[in-house]
Amino acid sequence: MKIATWNINGVRARLEGAVQWLRDAAPDILCFQxxxxxxxxxxxxxxxxxxxxxxxNGQKGFNGVAILSKVPFDEVSRTLPGDDSDSHARxxxxxxxxxxxxxxxxxxxxxxxxxxxSDKFPYKLAWMERFAAYAKARLAAEEMVVxxxxxxxxxxxxxxxxxAAWVSDALFQPETRAAYRRLLNLGLTDAFRACHGxxxxxxxxxxxxxxxxxxxxxxxxxxxxxxxxxxxxQTASIDxxxxxxxxxxxxxxxxxxxxx
DNA sequence: ATGGCTGCAGGATGCAGA
Numbered sequence: 322m323k324i325a326t327w328n329i330n331g332v333r334a335r336l337e338g339a340v341q342w343l344r345d346a347a348p349d350i351l352c353f354q355x356x357x358x359x360x361x362x363x364x365x366x367x368x369x370x371x372x373x374x375x376x377x378n379g380q381k382g383f384n385g386v387a388i389l390s391k392v393p394f395d396e397v398s399r400t401l402p403g404d405d406s407d408s409h410a411r412x413x414x415x416x417x418x419x420x421x422x423x424x425x426x427x428x429x430x431x432x433x434x435x436x437x438x439s440d441k442f443p444y445k446l447a448w449m450e451r452f453a454a455y456a457k458a459r460l461a462a463e464e465m466v467v468x469x470x471x472x473x474x475x476x477x478x479x480x481x482x483x484x485a486a487w488v489s490d491a492l493f494q495p496e497t498r499a500a501y502r503r504l505l506n507l508g509l510t511d512a513f514r515a516c517h518g519x520x521x522x523x524x525x526x527x528x529x530x531x532x533x534x535x536x537x538x539x540x541x542x543x544x545x546x547x548x549x550x551x552x553x554x555q556t557a558s559i560d561x562x563x564x565x566x567x568x569x570x571x572x573x574x575x576x577x578x579x580x581x
Numbered sequence: 582a583t584g585g586c587t588g589c590a591g592g593a594t595g596c597a598g599a
Contacts, residue, residue, distance in 0.1 A: 335588095528585095
């Protein structure tokens with residue numbers, strides 16, 4: 322089974338490219354982030370025509386996550402526990418029936434947190450801690466879980482072409498990196514890093530200053546796996562092609578194959 | 582570079598992104 326995550330940066334503005342990529346890559350399940358659409362504005366037909374079921378947690382103007390799946394949804398939840406006052410649409414998860422049992426897939430849009438001296442930064446760290454609590458519960462339940470998303474963390478210096486340029490950025494603060502390490506240390510596996518240890522792999526290139534042309538990228542989109550999922554990991558890859566297309570998202574898809 | 586693009590809401594420009 323092929324599972325992908327992609328921060329699409331506005332699903333309506335990227336519809337043509339998104340459909341083209343889905344036709345070509347044909348994932349069984351896709352996690353979208355930053356759809357920047359309310360549920361009523363989401364272009365359901367274009368994806369339904371490709372055979373996808375759609376589960377949405379949309380929001381007006383910004384944020385918004387979705388799961389597209391060729392497999393029917395057994396359950397869908399849109400709430401990350403821990404803060405009833407959080408109005409941002411950053412979380413959706415679904416449960417699927419697969420040959421080997423129940424598979425849970427979450428689509429995650431972690432807060433950016435910039436600038437670090439604003440209240441956006443503690444919100445980012447708090448969201449990461451809420452997510453760690455969620456992950457801990459799923460691990461304790463020994464579930465097979467795929468956590469795909471834009472984690473908005475530069476975990477290591479080799480995850481940036483030019484790490485010095487990010488030292489003042491929320492994505493590369495010591496507190497941010499520590500929170501991400503705590504998450505991994507709960508017992509999650511970064512699927513891409515499990516398959517590719519070397520530096521120079523990125524998932525985001527800024528629109529500004531020719532970042533793509535200079536390969537001035539960062540690796541911030543990840544698929545994390547619980548042990549039951551990691552045991553079934555076959556391949557992981559980053560599909561850089563989309564960044565060179567017309568009107569691209571600034572993020573590219575990350576894709577894994579699971580033998581489930 | 583002093584954020585140098587981009588999407589969105591709304592109907593000009595500000596917010597958000599990373």
